[in-house]
Amino acid sequence: MDGEALNQAVIALEPAAAKREKADRPAVQVPPEKLAALALALRDEPALAFDLLLDHTAIDWIAEERFELVYVLYSTVHGHYLMVTTSVPRGAPVVPTVSAVWPIAHWQEREVFDLMGIQYDDHPDLRRLFLEDEWQGHPLRKDYKDDHMLGLPK
């Protein structure tokens, strides 16, 4: 199915979802508590069959005090793409894990936790992926201060 039809199908599946504008491919926005259920539905719904989680990342909208998590999905059966995003307040960035639905999310979520500091609840093995375990702070946040980082000379 192409872009618009895909959006309608997902919104029909999950009424709380809304279309996310300003994206170059069909994108759906969903509140965090509905994420786990939608993920399961997206994979098991024969019409959608999103079985490949291509990419999972997080964006730090510091001005709007929220983190936006992006899941890019692909269906090897139908060959269409979908971007699922969910927003979480910066104060309590806790999101249900989807590693039960897509096993690769286990490590992609660990990377986002390591660099962005988003907690995934009942994630089987949540620990830092790249940095040492006693690293203070999460580097990819916009307000991350570190005197080791040399600024560009003016």
Add this chain to the structure above:
Amino acid sequence: MDYFLVLLFVGLSAFFVLGGLGFSYLIAPHKPGRIKNAPYECGEQPIGGAWIQFNVGYYLFGLLFLVFDVEAAFLYPWAVAFRDAGLTGLVEALIFLLVLIVGLVYAWKKSALEWV
């Protein structure tokens, strides 16, 4: 008289072995350190001790290798003196080999060679 050659042979080999070791022992710098003596594990601290119970297969393979290595060592002098050992020498060597072949077949049947 011909024992002089054997003496020369033993002397030369001792010189090369001990000379090499002794020379480097005298000349090479020797600075043992705590980190230097730590076991090398790709740059990491080794986890847990090395004193564990491991698979018995290692020991069996070691034993079998030892037996057949020594056998090969015995075959060398026989091969050198093969021509003037005559027929009796040949039969004796075959008997010696036969005994070891029986040992090998026994180990094979008891699946000591399969790696668990």
Add this chain to the structure above:
Amino acid sequence: MTVRVRTLDDICKPPVGAESSLDTQEYLVNMGPQHPIAHGSLRLILRLDGETVKEVTPAPGYVHRGIEKMCESLNYRQIIHLTDRMDYLSALMNNWLVSKTVEKAAGIAVNPRIETIRTLMAELQRLQSHVLWWGVLGMDLGAFTPFLYGFREREIIGALFEETIGARLTMNYIQPGGLMYDIHADFARKVKEVLAYLKPILVEYDTLLSGNVILQERLRNIGILDPKKAVALGCTGPVLRGSGVPYDLRKLEPYGVYDQAEFDVVVGTRGDCWDRYYVRIEEMRQSIRIIEQLVDNIPEGPYMVTKFAAKIKLPEGIYYGHIETARGVLGVTIVSDGKSDIPYRMHFRSPNFNNLWAVTALAPGWRIADLIAIQSSLDLVIPDIDR
């Protein structure tokens, strides 16, 4: 709401078997950062019982330079030189990805000459990368001569790059809005010479290594990755195609001039190390077919569409683009706030990162030597994992 953050030491506690019991104890070994099988610095913590691997825990992060944080202070042209330091064996395809995504988002149309040269260069780079992988696979499995053969070809293809681009490894050639330089005058003739030279070489590779019974013994039926598991583990590229899933972006989403060239997607059947090995050998032949069809009629035209120093501003929004590199799908998520030519956030979906975790699913139960074969058949480049 159970969020429990653990540390690496929870994993690294040595398993304690019963002292008196007869069964063998397990022990932990580091295939650590400095290891011949880790082409870079990747640490695998192996839980071993004698020779058999019980569990593999990869611990990357030894080359994590924080490229995504750096991208938040460089404009799109400056980011290009960072991309070819991630997966340096497919540097041109990394450059092409960022350029392609930025051009599509900014609405810059690129003329056919640039598209053809980009496709040619990407396919040559894929050949060069597979040739190096083939040599290093031989060296990993103990045969040193393929390493020498592999690098002989790599130098020959590298000479082509050097003439046009001037660099051997970090190309920085494909820019948003075109190319850095035009191709060398007799580029087409030289490419045809190299192709004529490479065709019998691939036959020589088969006789040298593929036909070798030891290699077949070491690769066949080892580390079988069934298609469902491969898709679930997010593997892409030759690893996924080796398991039988025909997912090749060059065919599904033709970019560049891949639609003008006629080639077929190479797919394995059983998904063991041998299939992943032979998929790459066949891909080399397909790359040669693509280059042959494209190298004769490179259309005329300028090699740069926008002025070199032009500021490229992306309208506000989130853009996801991906490309088929030698190791799988490399994706980039560019988030632009529409105000400046510096991206608000940039995330790279690295193929090696997702292919790495197949080791945790494939390795348990096999012996260490098979783990080496599995790791080498996944063809990982570590700086691409850590970024």
Add this chain to the structure above:
Amino acid sequence: MGLVTDRLPRVVENIPGGSILITSLDAFINWARRNSLWPLAFGTKCCAIEMLMATGAPHQDLSRFGAEVARQSPRQADFMVVAGAIVKKMAPRLRMLYEQMAEPRYVIATGSCAISGGPFMYNSYTIVRGVDEVVPVDVYVPGCPPRPEAFFWGLMTLQRMIREGESIARPNIRRKPVMAALPQGIKPEDFREEVRRLLEAENEVNVDEAAASKIWLEKVDQWMAKHLIKP
């Protein structure tokens, strides 16, 4: 331990004819050592492809210098090729590898990432800007990645340093960094004088503190100020 190995050369030196014996022995040993330097393959990034693989390959052949046996374990290696960026998580491991190498050991830092953090110098929160904050480096080979021929020039510089400065009386003398690609106008005498002046005791490096500090910038200024030959 070391009554024999450490004192013998000095004891012999005091005997009137001793120093001739030591220097001639030095010449022979240095000739043997410098023509069989075994590298410890320690590549983290793209320099690894150029420095360890491409140089070992048939086209640019490292075995002309007797160094093509790339050992993987530090126990059998003579010099460590640091090829690629070193990040904070890697620095202690690098120091441990360096400690586990047998004396006399040398370090060649290849690539601008190893020399100064290279393209990742700015805005990177994990890069160690310059490997000489972690291990004492003997030869720097600039370039990103340096061509295999540049690495050969670095190797030849190391061989020249061994011929000039190494002696069994004072084993494994730690030497200050010498730029492999010597700027124009540097004559061999300057080079020999440079090595003789740089014979210093080994300085202890606290890895965690050194990796975090930004002493690299001041270090380069001092070095340039001290050694730059005014035209």
